[in-house]
Amino acid sequence: MLNISNLSVSYSTDSGIANAITDLSLDVNEGETMGLVGESGSGKSTLGLALMRILPKNARIVSGSMMVYGKDLMSLSRGKMRRMRGETISMVFQGAMNSLNPLMTVEKQVSEPLLIHGKANMREALATAHDILGKVGLKSSAWKQYPHQLSGGMKQRAVIAMAIITNPKILIADEPTTGLDVVTQMAIVRLLKETQREMNITMIFISHDLPVVAKIADRISIMYGGRLMESGTTNDVIRNPRHPYTSKLLASVPDISGNQIISGIPGEPVSALRLPAGCLFRERCEIALKECASYNYDVSFEEKDHRAYCINSGAL
Amino acid sequence: MATLTFSSYIAKRIALTVVSIFIIISFNFFLFRVLPGNPITLLYRSPRLTLNQEKSLAIQFGLNKPEWEQYLLYIRNALEGNFGISFYYKVSVTSELIPALENSLVLLIPATIISVLLGIFTGVFSAWRENSKTDVAVLQTAMAFYAMPTFWLGGIFILLAIYIGGIPVAGEYSVGSTSILNLLEHMALPLLTLVLVYYGQFTIMMRNSLRDVLSEDYIVTAYAKGADSRRILYTHAVPNAMLPMISLIAINLGLMVTGAILVETVFSWPGIGYMIYEAIGHLDYPMLQGAFIIVTFSVVLANLLADMIYGMVDPRIRYK
Numbered sequence: 269m270l271n272i273s274n275l276s277v278s279y280s281t282d283s284g285i286a287n288a289i290t291d292l293s294l295d296v297n298e299g300e301t302m303g304l305v306g307e308s309g310s311g312k313s314t315l316g317l318a319l320m321r322i323l324p325k326n327a328r329i330v331s332g333s334m335m336v337y338g339k340d341l342m343s344l345s346r347g348k349m350r351r352m353r354g355e356t357i358s359m360v361f362q363g364a365m366n367s368l369n370p371l372m373t374v375e376k377q378v379s380e381p382l383l384i385h386g387k388a389n390m391r392e393a394l395a396t397a398h399d400i401l402g403k404v405g406l407k408s409s410a411w412k413q414y415p416h417q418l419s420g421g422m423k424q425r426a427v428i429a430m431a432i433i434t435n436p437k438i439l440i441a442d443e444p445t446t447g448l449d450v451v452t453q454m455a456i457v458r459l460l461k462e463t464q465r466e467m468n469i470t471m472i473f474i475s476h477d478l479p480v481v482a483k484i485a486d487r488i489s490i491m492y493g494g495r496l497m498e499s500g501t502t503n504d505v506i507r508n509p510r511h512p513y514t515s516k517l518l519a520s521v522p523d524i525s526g527n528q529i530i531s532g533i534p535g536e537p538v539s540a541l542r543l544p545a546g547c548l549f550r551e552r553c554e555i556a557l558k559e560c561a562s563y564n565y566d567v568s569f570e571e572k573d574h575r576a577y578c579i580n581s582g583a584l
Numbered sequence: 585m586a587t588l589t590f591s592s593y594i595a596k597r598i599a600l601t602v603v604s605i606f607i608i609i610s611f612n613f614f615l616f617r618v619l620p621g622n623p624i625t626l627l628y629r630s631p632r633l634t635l636n637q638e639k640s641l642a643i644q645f646g647l648n649k650p651e652w653e654q655y656l657l658y659i660r661n662a663l664e665g666n667f668g669i670s671f672y673y674k675v676s677v678t679s680e681l682i683p684a685l686e687n688s689l690v691l692l693i694p695a696t697i698i699s700v701l702l703g704i705f706t707g708v709f710s711a712w713r714e715n716s717k718t719d720v721a722v723l724q725t726a727m728a729f730y731a732m733p734t735f736w737l738g739g740i741f742i743l744l745a746i747y748i749g750g751i752p753v754a755g756e757y758s759v760g761s762t763s764i765l766n767l768l769e770h771m772a773l774p775l776l777t778l779v780l781v782y783y784g785q786f787t788i789m790m791r792n793s794l795r796d797v798l799s800e801d802y803i804v805t806a807y808a809k810g811a812d813s814r815r816i817l818y819t820h821a822v823p824n825a826m827l828p829m830i831s832l833i834a835i836n837l838g839l840m841v842t843g844a845i846l847v848e849t850v851f852s853w854p855g856i857g858y859m860i861y862e863a864i865g866h867l868d869y870p871m872l873q874g875a876f877i878i879v880t881f882s883v884v885l886a887n888l889l890a891d892m893i894y895g896m897v898d899p900r901i902r903y904k
Contacts, residue, residue, distance in 0.1 A: 317804075320807075320808055322804060322807045322808060350810050350812060351810060352810070353807070353808055353809065353810040354808060354809035354810035354811075355810060358808070359805075359808040361801060361804065361805055361808070362801070365801055366800055366801035366802055367801045367802055367804075367805045368802055368805070369802045369805075369806070369820050369824070370802070370824065370898075370899070370900060371823050371824055371897070371898065371899065372820075380806075380809055380811070381809045381810065384809055384810050384811050384812075384815065385810060414899040414900070416899070416900050417899075427805075430805075430809070431808075
């Protein structure tokens, strides 16, 4: 239902043009959870903002299309796009940080989308907000409180309630567990998963945390330097990674036994200001070949739904 | 978390205000004791004043008493609103200062209200169009006015007014007149000067504050909800951007009383500022002492007012 094809987004900065996303194509099926994984600067958050068309002013969608139910978001007028935001497509941000207006009570902020989209009057909106807030696990004592009175986990629950109150079709969760302690992280992931199932929402779960994504996502897409490296079902990507970056990410995760040595990935991520030609990962790659310098990102591994963009994936 | 109610927050602020006022009054006592010069000789500038006359005057004014007793008497008098007798006018300081304060406020309150409203309006206008030509133009204009010396701008207006004719350039009323219209005519130039000089800083402050708020995460959240520009600006951004403005307005409210010295002097407006200017010329210490107390009072009270407004609009301050 959500088809992103050949999307490129760039930022104009003081030090030049930064290519945040290059030629990205991604399909998300109705009702599934797509996990989008990458390190800082990989373009994953830019993708979320681009889908909402709320990119900062210095950003530009250079090319590509984003189809929702066959309708290109890019072709919508500003007003039409605005009416889709928070109604058809919702977004959950890092609630632990600054995503809530410090001067508004939780119930007011959560009910706001209903008022914006003319779906209810003030009284009905508040009643629905209470209902949703209860469902995401916020007690009634918190409803009339201000954001600073809530813990990080409670704020995140409020942010989720705000995003789902309009019954959206698509939910983009951008690093929703960042800044929370591990126990709260798991509770939030569980809440998102339950909500997604119950309301049959198509969810894009953006995170740098591969293990967390593996818990919630049906399929995973791995991004690096603004490009797609690998995508496939969670099982395929985790059990049988076909891109050296993915396998390096997996090797960077500690397991509970504590015997294993965490390897990490040597080198620095590529800069969006100076993207090298060929494969973006080749300078940090242990299995890089000479030909990688001229790689043009044709799909090099494909097995059913599992795709990887590496000419030497056979060596893994 | 122990929550403080709004009334106990206010009570705490008022208690602190009373303490600072007491400290100010005390400080004022010692400040004028360390100044050079003998108050008696200052009061009666007569070289023929005999030692005996001086002594009896000292007894009359209580200056022969020990310092601590003078201090207690001073505090008692101050609490009764008695700040002594003006060296120059030979009447009680309060009877001169209270009407002067009223005259100042007649000028300053409208000047503050107009410049604040104007500053907020142009600041919001400018921040919403950040880095556009309009923004730069508004900002540059505001900076230019902010940088203008009050007495210079006032002087220019006086020149212009005399050139055009028919606009009064000095005083509060024409001789013998007490009509509102006459007051407004006299107010026009000093008010315009104050508004222009003050509005610049409010514009700059509002613009920068709002620009910062507009880059906050909760503004992105509001966009993501589907809010239109109007809602983003007036429901989410402006209320948050107003918080630093409250302090600025309050500080200015207090300082305006002194800041108006120049405008009041240039336009001979019979306010506190003009009084201070005159008192310095006459070495009228009791008058200065009284004027200083009024000025510091207004700073402290303006701060109390700001704290109260803060407590009302910002929930983070109410519950600490």
